[in-house]
Amino acid sequence: YLIQITSLETVGNLYLDNNSNGIIDTDEDITLNQDIGVASIPNLKFKPLADETGINYDNFNFKVHDGTVYSEGDYTMTINVNNIPTDISLSSSSIDENEVTGSIVGTFTTIDENIGDTFTYTFATGDGMNDADNARFFIDGYTLKTSVAFNYEIKSSYNIYIQTNDGNGGTFKEAFIISVTDANDFPTDIALSTTSVSENQPLGSTVGVFSSTDEDDGDTHTYSLVTGNGTNDLDNASFSISGNDLISIINLDYETKPFYQINIQTNDGNGGTYVKAFVIVVININDNAPVLEDNTFAIDENRSNGTS
Structure with missing residues (x-):
């Protein structure tokens, strides 16, 4: 089997690159009616004019020989010249x-x-x-x-x-x-070191210490009592915050009120906040200290042991 070139290209060069060097060497140019064996077809190459590209850039015609006769009509090979992205x-x-x-x-x-x-x-x-x-x-x-x-x-x-x-x-x-x-990560939780306090502590006593969970290492958090839903912030006015400390500002008396509800916000200083409700439990202690009565007893001297 072979093909026969029946019309030549009009621009550029059609050639057989027999030594696969990409260069048109002597006698490698294709000529009109040249027969090319099947084994050589992979070496059939086209070189466009310098710096020219395009779809349907050129074409040539050929016949196919099956070992006995050539095909009756010509076949057309269209050549597209493309530069690959760089x-x-x-x-x-x-x-x-x-x-x-x-x-x-x-x-x-x-x-x-x-x-x-x-x-x-x-x-x-x-x-x-x-x-x-x-x-x-x-x-x-x-x-x-x-x-x-x-x-x-x-x-x-x-x-x-x-x-x-x-x-x-x-x-x-x-x-x-x-x-x-890296962007600011909002705080995701607030913890209070203790949520219970004994009753009758002096005003200004520390109930517990706040801390925040935050992915951003190094953030400094500030804490405040904030408005909630009317229930979880019911006792905000009974406390204040100093730094990270929750401070009692009233006398916490178990018999008067056994627990207090507060709503706390932490702020990371970079626009990130988180709010959490806490219940502060008042621990009951004995309000009535024992009273010793002052009584005087007299006994005669020299009484034997066991005498009443």
Whole structure:
């Protein structure tokens, strides 16, 4: 089997690259009606004019010989000349932590010498490291978006591997590192070192000490009594706060009131707050101290033991 070139290209050069060096050597130019054996067809190449590209750039005709006769009609081979993409850029490679799923990271663009190419972007398989976090994102058109909410304190950077495709057989791959920017994490809980106090303590006694649960190390929290639902803040006025300390400002008497309800807010100083209700239990103690009566007893001297 072989093919016969029945019409030549009009621009550029059709040649047989017999030594696979990509250069048109002597006697490698294709001539009209030249027969090319099946084994040599993989070496049939085309070189466009310098810096020229295009779809339907050129064409040539050929017949097929089956070992006995040539085909009656000609076949046409259309030549498309495409420059492959050479780079991918991402408009932003960082995102704040705690952003909702589906948040935009950035927009992809491709560098390609072919004007007018339309590019599609996909995640590509890499070396196991540069594609380790592909599943944490998705691509919407040209836009990279998040598939999860990121937490800086858990992981601060993610590796993805992206391929661009120009739609004409040209592809290019590039690895990106997406950085997570540390943002303020709101407090998530308030603790009070003790929620019970003995009755009849002096005014200004410390009931307990507040502390906050917060992912941001180093935040300084301030505490305040805040309005609640009318029940969980019912006894706010019976206390004050000094620094981290909860202070009683009335006489706490078990017989008058055995528990008090307060509503507390912590503020991390960076816009993050958290509110929690507490019940302060008053511990009953004995209010009546024993009284000893002052009685005088007389007994004669020299009485024997056991005498009453």
